Amino acid sequence: MVNVVITPTVANLLKERGITEANVKETVDYGESTKDKAVLPAEKLNWAVKRIGAATFAVQYKDSGEVTTAFSYKVALKAITDFVSEDKTDWIYAKTNEQMYRIRADMEYIGVVRAASAWGCKSSPTAFIEEFMAIKTIAIAQMLLEKKKGA
C-alpha cells in the first residue's frame, strides 16, 4: 500500500478545490489495489481516478506516496466513443502496460451529455481527463449549466 503524503502546498490546493484527504486516500487506494491507474515511469508518477458520490476525483502522486495534484469534476462518464491512436501520451495504463492515447468520452451532467477529450486505451473503461480541462473548461461549463438549469 502506498502511504499518502500531503504537503502544505497540496493541502491548500485541496482546500481551495473542496477535496478532502479522505477523497484523496480512497482514490489512491482504488488505483493501487486495482491497478486501474495510469503511470509515468520516468517521473515515478501515478494517476488514479475514482467516482465517489456525485463527483469524480483524480489524484496524481509519486511512487513515494507524495501527492502532486488532485482535482475533481461532476460530469460523469457515460461511454468512450472514439479512439485517436496516433495522438499518444507517455502515460501508460498500469493494468495492461499499454501506452495511452487520445480518446473522446461522453460525459453527463444534469441531463446534458457532451464529449470531452481525455487519455485512455481500448482495454480500459477509465477516461483520464486532464487537469486543465477539468478545472477550466469543465468547471466553467458545469457552473454555466447549473445557472441555466437554476440548480
Add this chain to the structure above:
Amino acid sequence: MGEVIGETKSLCPVCLSLVEAQRVVENGQVFLVKECPDHGLFKVPVWDDARYYSEVEHYDHPKVVPQVFKEWEKDAPSKMWDPSQQLQSTCLTVVEVTDGCNLKCPYCFASSDSSKMTNLDMETLRGMFTAVSTKVKKPTVVQISGGEPTIRNDLPEIVAMAKGLKIDFIQLNTNGVRLAKEDGYAGVMKKAGVDSVYLGFDTFDREVWKKICGVDLLDLKLKAVENCRRAGLPIELVPKIIPGLNVDQIGKIIEFAKKNIGIIKGVHFQPISYFGRVPAEPKDENYITIPSLLREIERQTGGEITPDDFIPTGCADVHCDTKCFGFVSEGRFVSLTKMSGKFSPDLDITRTVREGVYGSWGNILAKEAGLLDGDQPMSDKDCGCGTWMGLVKDLTLNALTISAMHFQDAWNIDYGRLRNCCIHEVMPDGRFVPFCLFNASDVRGRAPFRELWCAQNRK
C-alpha cells in the same frame, strides 16, 4: 430632519464651492443635505432604499491609491477639489477628441452642438494616449468620446494611433448617426482598432427621441446596430434614463439586447444626471436612483432579472455602480452574479470589470475556459458542437452584461463617492480628473473643468 448616517462634502450647485454635507435617511430614503453660506440649503435624493444603501457596502473592495492626482498639487482648483483625497486608481479613461456634435440634444453633458468645434490636434491626442499607456495599469481601456467623435474625418487615424500607443481596449462613444448613414463606416472603425461601440440608445418611442435628442433617431439607431452587426463590431447600448420620459423603456431595451445577442454585449443604464445642457434645474422627481432602476428592471422583465442579480463592482464606489453578468439561453437571461451569493467561478471581479468594460465578460470566461488561443477563438475543430468546450463557447458567445452607473452632478455629488472614482477623464495636458468632477457644472451650465479643457487646447 431624519437620521444622519454620514458626513461628507458636496458642491454648491450655484457657485460650485465645496460645502459640508450630510447623508440623511428620511422615510427609508437617503438624501444629501448641504448648505452654502451664500446660496442656501439643498436637499437632494441620492438612493431611494436606505437598507440597500448599507447592504451594498459589503461589496467595498480594497482600493489602489492613485499616483496620477499628484500632478495637480500645484494648481488644483481648490475651491472645488482636493486631489490628494482621491483613493482609487484608473479603470477606464475618457479621451474627448472634440466638443462639437452633429446633433443638439436638450440633455447633453458636454453642451455640444455644431457651432462648437474644438478638435484636439494629433500631437495633443498622442500625449493624452501616451499618458494613459504610461500611467495606467494594463489592460488599458480608453473611451473615445466628445462631443461626437465621428464628426472628425481623421477618427480612424486617431484610433489607430491609440492602438499603436498600446491602448488595449478602445471603446467608441457615439450617437450612431454616422455609423447608420455611412455605408462601411462601422467596418472602417473596426479596422482602425475600435473594440466596442458605446451607443446611446434611450427609447423605442419616436416622440421621446424628439424630447431627448431634438429629433427622432429611432431608425438611425436601429440602422447603426445593423451596420455594426455586419461589420462584427460589438455594441454596448447606453440608455440614459430620464423620469417622465423613458423609464418605461427599460424592459424593451433589455429585450432588444437579448434579441440581438452576439453583437450587443451589454446594456449600460445611466440614470440621468444634470450636467452641462439640461432643460431645467432638477427637482426630486427628476432623479431615478439605482435601487428604483433595479426594481424597474425586475418589473419590466416580469421578474426574469431581479435586483438580487446585481452587485456593485466594488471597483468604483459601491454607490456609484451596479453590474450583472449573465448569458442568454433559449430566450431567457441567466444571471451569474447574485447579491445573495458568490460570483462563480471565483473570478477577480475588479479584473473582470476592467476587461469587461468594453462589454463582454464572455470573452474573459472563454479565455478562462481555455477557449481562446491568445485572443483568437479556438477553431470549431477543437471545440465543435457536442463537446463541453462547445457548450462553453455557445453560452459565452451569448454573454450579456447589464449594468448601471449613476453619475453625480453638482446637486447630488457626494465626495465620499468621488474619492473612490475610477473613471477618469484625460485633460489635453495629460492630467486625469474624476469623470463626474470633469463634468460638474453650475446652475447656468458652466463647467470649470470643461472650460479648462478648452483653454488648454488653445495654448
